[in-house]
Amino acid sequence: EVQLVQSGGGLVQPGGSLRLSCVDSGFTFSSYAMNWVRQAPGKGLEWVSYISTTGTNIYYADSVKGRFTISRDNAKKSLYLQMNSLRAEDTAVYYCARDYDSNGPDFDYWGQGTLVTVSS
Amino acid sequence: QSALTQPRSVSGFPGQSVTISCTGTSNDVGGYNFVSWYQQHPGKAPKLMIYDVGQRPSGVPDRFSGSKSGNTASLTISGLQPEDEADFYCCSYADTYTYVFGTGTKVTVL
Numbered sequence: 001e002v003q004l005v006q007s008g009g010g011l012v013q014p015g016g017s018l019r020l021s022c023v024d025s026g027f028t029f030s031s032y033a034m035n036w037v038r039q040a041p042g043k044g045l046e047w048v049s050y051i052s053t054t055g056t057n058i059y060y061a062d063s064v065k066g067r068f069t070i071s072r073d074n075a076k077k078s079l080y081l082q083m084n085s086l087r088a089e090d091t092a093v094y095y096c097a098r099d100y101d102s103n104g105p106d107f108d109y110w111g112q113g114t115l116v117t118v119s120s
Numbered sequence: 121q122s123a124l125t126q127p128r129s130v131s132g133f134p135g136q137s138v139t140i141s142c143t144g145t146s147n148d149v150g151g152y153n154f155v156s157w158y159q160q161h162p163g164k165a166p167k168l169m170i171y172d173v174g175q176r177p178s179g180v181p182d183r184f185s186g187s188k189s190g191n192t193a194s195l196t197i198s199g200l201q202p203e204d205e206a207d208f209y210c211c212s213y214a215d216t217y218t219y220v221f222g223t224g225t226k227v228t229v230l
Binding site for chain 1: 121123152153154155156158160165166167168171172177209211212213216217218219220221222223224
């Protein structure tokens with residue numbers, strides 16, 4: 001069974017940094033593009049970032065460009081999101097999501113979500 | 121990267137059909153056949169219900185269907201069931217290699 005297990009959330013002060021991780025179990029991680037999607041408390045979903053199978057192609061939402069870095073380690077079957085210069089508006093549950101065929105937003109498997117709270 | 125526009129809420133009685141609209145622009149919904157729909161129950165991760173406008177993943181009931189006309193995509197739930205009560209989000213590929221979600225619609229089964 002496909003399962004994405006996330007870790008790394010928590011409370012951080014404005015301007016601080018945090019690194020999220022997402023580990024795959026049950027599928028060929030290196031064959032799929034991956035994404036991060038977030039959801040502020042009581043709000044809707046917001047796409048954050050995309051990384052292709054080999055990491056060659058990387059894209060970001062304007063709201064995080066220049067502050068967040070997505071990466072992956074296919075040998076460890078892991079996806080990462082390095083978040084720097086965090087702001088209050090980055091407070092959200094962050095989900096990793098598998099991209100089924102990379103031809104559009106086909107997020108067929110999701111992690112359990114991890115809460116990031118940016119507050120002093 | 122403005123969010124796609126969805127109605128805040130729709131409702132129906134069990135067995136009825138409801139349709140959720142998702143309106144964007146020619147730079148996203150209207151420009152590509154890459155629209156997906158997600159169902160999210162409270163406190164849970166979203167679940168893929170429709171991809172590539174009208175394709176249904178295995179395991180999703182066939183009472184869920186998707187379509188698109190111009191800059192507006194639609195999700196129809198036929199034969200509404202109590203377990204369908206949830207939030208629904210559309211998502212589209214957009215210019216410059218980004219994705220954009222809709223504002224979300226709460227479906228209530230009366």
